[in-house]
Amino acid sequence: MKKWFLKNKVADFEKIVKKYNVNEVIARLMVNRDVVTDEAIDEYLNVSVARLHNPLLMKDMDKAVAIIGKSIRENKKIRVVGDYDVDGVTSTYILVEALKRCNARVDYEVPDRIKDGYGINISIIDKAINDGIECILTCDNGIAAIEQIKYAKDNNLTVVITDHHDILFEEKDGKKEWIMPNADAIVNPHRKDDNYPYENLCGAVIAFKFVQVLYNEFGIDDSESMEFLQYAAIATVCDVMELKKENRTIVKCGLKMMKNTSNLGLKALFEMNNIVDDISAYHLGFVIGPCFNATGRLSTAKRAIELLSTKDETKASELARQLKELNDDRKQMTNDNLEEALEMIENSSLKNDKVIVLYKEDCHESLAGIIAGRLRDRYSRPVIVITKGDTLAKGSARSTKEYNMFEELLKCEHLLSKFGGHPMAAGLSLEEKNIDLLRTKLNENTVLTDEDLIPKVSIDVLLPLGYVNEKLIDSLDLIEPCGKGNEKPIFAEKNIRVNKASVFGKNKNVLKLDITNQYNKRMDAVYFGDISQFNKFIKNKYGESELNKMYNGRVSDTLLSIIYYPSINEYNGIKNVQIVIKEFQ
Numbered sequence: 001m002k003k004w005f006l007k008n009k010v011a012d013f014e015k016i017v018k019k020y021n022v023n024e025v026i027a028r029l030m031v032n033r034d035v036v037t038d039e040a041i042d043e044y045l046n047v048s049v050a051r052l053h054n055p056l057l058m059k060d061m062d063k064a065v066a067i068i069g070k071s072i073r074e075n076k077k078i079r080v081v082g083d084y085d086v087d088g089v090t091s092t093y094i095l096v097e098a099l100k101r102c103n104a105r106v107d108y109e110v111p112d113r114i115k116d117g118y119g120i121n122i123s124i125i126d127k128a129i130n131d132g133i134e135c136i137l138t139c140d141n142g143i144a145a146i147e148q149i150k151y152a153k154d155n156n157l158t159v160v161i162t163d164h165h166d167i168l169f170e171e172k173d174g175k176k177e178w179i180m181p182n183a184d185a186i187v188n189p190h191r192k193d194d195n196y197p198y199e200n201l202c203g204a205v206i207a208f209k210f211v212q213v214l215y216n217e218f219g220i221d222d223s224e225s226m227e228f229l230q231y232a233a234i235a236t237v238c239d240v241m242e243l244k245k246e247n248r249t250i251v252k253c254g255l256k257m258m259k260n261t262s263n264l265g266l267k268a269l270f271e272m273n274n275i276v277d278d279i280s281a282y283h284l285g286f287v288i289g290p291c292f293n294a295t296g297r298l299s300t301a302k303r304a305i306e307l308l309s310t311k312d313e314t315k316a317s318e319l320a321r322q323l324k325e326l327n328d329d330r331k332q333m334t335n336d337n338l339e340e341a342l343e344m345i346e347n348s349s350l351k352n353d354k355v356i357v358l359y360k361e362d363c364h365e366s367l368a369g370i371i372a373g374r375l376r377d378r379y380s381r382p383v384i385v386i387t388k389g390d391t392l393a394k395g396s397a398r399s400t401k402e403y404n405m406f407e408e409l410l411k412c413e414h415l416l417s418k419f420g421g422h423p424m425a426a427g428l429s430l431e432e433k434n435i436d437l438l439r440t441k442l443n444e445n446t447v448l449t450d451e452d453l454i455p456k457v458s459i460d461v462l463l464p465l466g467y468v469n470e471k472l473i474d475s476l477d478l479i480e481p482c483g484k485g486n487e488k489p490i491f492a493e494k495n496i497r498v499n500k501a502s503v504f505g506k507n508k509n510v511l512k513l514d515i516t517n518q519y520n521k522r523m524d525a526v527y528f529g530d531i532s533q534f535n536k537f538i539k540n541k542y543g544e545s546e547l548n549k550m551y552n553g554r555v556s557d558t559l560l561s562i563i564y565y566p567s568i569n570e571y572n573g574i575k576n577v578q579i580v581i582k583e584f585q
Contacts, residue, residue, distance in 0.1 A: 002455045002583065004492070004563070006462065007032045020045060025461055026478055029489050032460050033244075043245070045478060047252045049226065055209035059194040064160045064185035065213045068137060071158065072104040072218075076134040080108040081120045082305075083140045083203070084296030086238035086289045090204040090231040091139035091162075093308045098211040098228070099137075102218045110301045113366050117394070118420065118427050120145050125152045134158060140203030142181065143188050144168055144420040149181035159183040162206045166190055166406050166422060198246045204235030205250060230257040230266075231308070237281050238289035240424070242485030251481045255279055265307035268320035281481035294326040297366030334370050337363050341371055341385070342378070354381055354448045355403070357395075357439035359432075361388035369396035369425070376400065380455040381448070382408075384428070386435055392417050393435060397426040402452040412441050457563060457583060463491040465521040468566045468577055476566075490582070493517055494561040500553040503531060513581070515560075524578040525564070534584070561585045 009031050016027040020041060030036070035044045043051060055061055071078055078099060082092030092108050099106040109124055111117065116124065119141035125148060128136060135158040142149065142161035146168070152159050161183045167190050169176040178192055187206060189199040208228045215225040233254020241247050258279045261267060266288075270279070273287050295303040307319040341360055345351050350358060356379060363371065368385040375383040376398040382405060386395035399405035404423040409416065415438050419428035430438065482488040499514040499522070511527040511534060527534060538547045542558050549556035563583040569576045 001585075002457050004457050004459060004561075004583070004585070006459045006492075011036060016041065022478065023472070023475055025463065025467075025472060025489075026475055028461050029479055033486055044248075047249050049229070049249065049253050051246075051249055053197050053246060055212050058187055058189055058196045058206075058209065059191050060185045060187050061210065061213055064162065064187050064210065065217055067158060067160055067184055068099070068104075068135070068214065069102075069217050071135045072099070072102050075105060076158075077132055078104055078106045078135045078137060079128050079131070079133045080106060081124060081128075081136055081138045081141070082108060082110045082301075083118065084110055084113045084301035085140075086292045087203045087235040088140040089292050089296070089301050089304045090235040090308075091207040093305050094204060094207040094211060094228045094231055095137060095139055095162075096305075097309070098214060098225070101220065101224070102214060108305070110296075110305070112300065113296050117418070117429065120148050120152075122148060122151055125155070125157070128152075128157065129155055135160070138162060139207045140164070142183070143186070143190075146179060146181050149183050153182055160185045160187075162187045162203065162210055164188060164190065164201055164203045164206055165420060167192065168420075169410075200242050200244075200247065202232070202235045202239040202241050204232045204239075205247070208232040227257075230254040230261060230263075233258070234284050234288060234292075237284040237481070237483055238292070240285075240484050243281070243481055243483040244485045248481065248486060251281060251483075255281070255284075255481060263308060264313055264316040265310055265319065268313075268316040269307065269323060272317075272320040272324045281483050285483065290330070291320075291323040291327045294330045295323060297330055297364070298326050330367070333364060334367055334374075337367055337371055338374050341375060345375070345379075351379070353439070353443050354446050354453065355408075355439075355442040356381060356383045357386065357435065357442060358383065359386045359393070359435050361386075361393075363387045365389065365394050368394070369398065369427075372396050372398040379453075381453050384438075384442075386430075388432075389429065392429040393432050395428045395430070397421070397428065399424045399426075400452070403446070403448055408442060408445065411445055412438055415441065457490065459492045459563060460490045462493065464493055464519060465496075465515075465517045465523050465579070466519055468523070468579065470568065470575070470577060473566050473568055473577065488565060490563055491565065492561065492563045496560045496562050497556075498550050498558040498560065499555055501550040524569070524576065525562075525581050526569075526578060527581040527584075529581075537584070 011031040013024055013027045017024055030041060030044060035041055080092055080095045082088040092110060096106055096108050120138055136152060138161045141163055143163040143165050149159055168179040180186060189196045189201055211228055212225045229250060233251045236247050236251050243251055269288060269291060275283050292304045295301050303319060310316050341358060350356055365387045368387050372383045372385040382399040382403045384395050384397040386393050397405050405426045406421050406423050409419050409426055409428060415430060415434040417429045419426055421427055476489060479489060495518040497516045499516055502512050504510050504512060511531045513525040515525050516522045535547060538558055546556045546558050550558060562581050564579040564581050566579050569578045
């Protein structure tokens with residue numbers, strides 16, 4: 001059972017309300033998100049691209065642009081090496097399009113997820129040498145490629161790295177010694193000698209900032225580089241970066257640009273997925289991003305780059321159709337593998353582990369990360385899903401905020417052939433014989449407590465239904481875009497009586513409730529969760545007769561505490577205020 005708790009952060013709410021002309025709910029929501037200083041509140045409420053930091057504040061940015069600029073002027077062949085996920089795809093697109101605009105001789109390479117694995121490797125470097133490439137520019141990878149970059153340099157290639165992943169380190173005498181490749185320039189705000197004001201950026205944002213400086217170097221107007229902001233916004237959401245400070249600005253401004261995007265591929269993908277109204281962070285994270293990712297999982301990520309690059313409407317529509325079909329296939333494969341994974345865990349001792357390491361050898365390697373994420377959400381603990389590879393087993397890890405996956409894997413690197421990633425997510429490869437050893441070691445080392453494993457829901461405001469109206473709902477737009485670090489507001493109320501219930505929807509998967517609170521405010525509510533679990537809860541708590549009363553439209557004695565979000569339901573031109581129930585007790 002989830003543990004609910006109310007955020008009780010203290011501030012002078014009356015002062016915020018008066019000074020910034022917002023209602024008390026918005027004031028509380030900002031304070032709950034640690035937006036408390038005048039500067040932070042002003043930035044939060046008045047989002048503008050003018051607030052973006054100067055890219056030249058990043059260590060090596062000037063050096064990197066100088067090297068690439070020199071290569072362009074000397075007509076050298078440049079190859080951009082990206083990655084197969086959304087961040088890698090958009091980063092690659094941004095850099096290739098920008099370099100072409102500067103008249104560079106440029107092409108790109110994206111590793112094959114199955115054949116190559118993550119990031120630049122020796123075979124990609126060999127291919128570059130054979131193709132007469134003189135300069136490699138990485139994006140969304142490279143910072144952990146110590147041996148690969150050494151190999152490239154030994155073969156007289158110029159290498160510029162743009163990346164955002166954590167820096168490798170070794171611990172000696174209780175101190176961390178940072179390890180970086182010997183590239184000609186390394187742009188990564190996680191560098192310990194970097195003084196950029198905000199380090200939690202994705203690869204596409206760093207690529208965008210690189211282009212800002214590059215265009216300035218070549219006398220190209222700032223408005224042209226700003227066109228790439230929308231792709232940086234997609235990557236920021238899909239790479240699950242915190243939507244705080246500069247990231248929030250990028251996403252909010254990028255979403256506005258997407259409404260009138262001139263990119264034929266993006267427009268076609270929006271249309272193919274029936275996104276006709278305002279585009280939100282939800283659409284990026286759960287509709288558009290998965291379509292991009294599906295190409296890297298089941299085909300080649302180059303299809304997604306082709307979609308963004310095409311100037312032909314017919315080709316854009318065809319590629320968008322292919323991406324959607326691939327994603328539909330991916331969804332079915334994911335559901336099938338998830339059911340099998342749950343069965344494997346429930347019928348073994350794995351369910352008792354604080355860190356779940358599941359070897360599902362028949363799972364498609366590209367789906368391991370998705371399955372790990374779903375299992376993490378289900379069991380509220382870190383999960384690594386490992387699949388069978390050609391020579392080595394390969395795994396994807398998804399973590400919780402209480403557990404730094406990158407650092408915990410670092411403690412077990414003697415069992416791993418290769419790994420890299422973030423505190424919340426990582427990729428790895430290892431010999432099959434080491435899988436059980438890894439499971440044992442991670443669980444022996446873990447500092448996770450039983451309390452850490454209890455899923456928690458933090459409530460923003462105890463808000464009686466009587467305060468929910470269109471004006472309040474409209475004001476919640478100020479909080480958008482919502483995502484990691486700027487979560488969708490969570491409201492709650494207790495002693496809610498259920499007057500009647502009905503199930504509707506094409507697949508009979510939506511529960512509609514007529515509810516009344518203790519102050520006699522009546523309202524419609526919908527629940528998109530597991531209806532059978534809801535029914536079971538009511539039956540166990542109040543009895544089958546009360547459950548029957550609900551569905552027969554007779555007043556029951558059923559009382560609930562609910563966590564909800566208010567919304568507007570519009571049908572046949574008529575608007576009604578309703579709430580969406582997220583959790584109940």
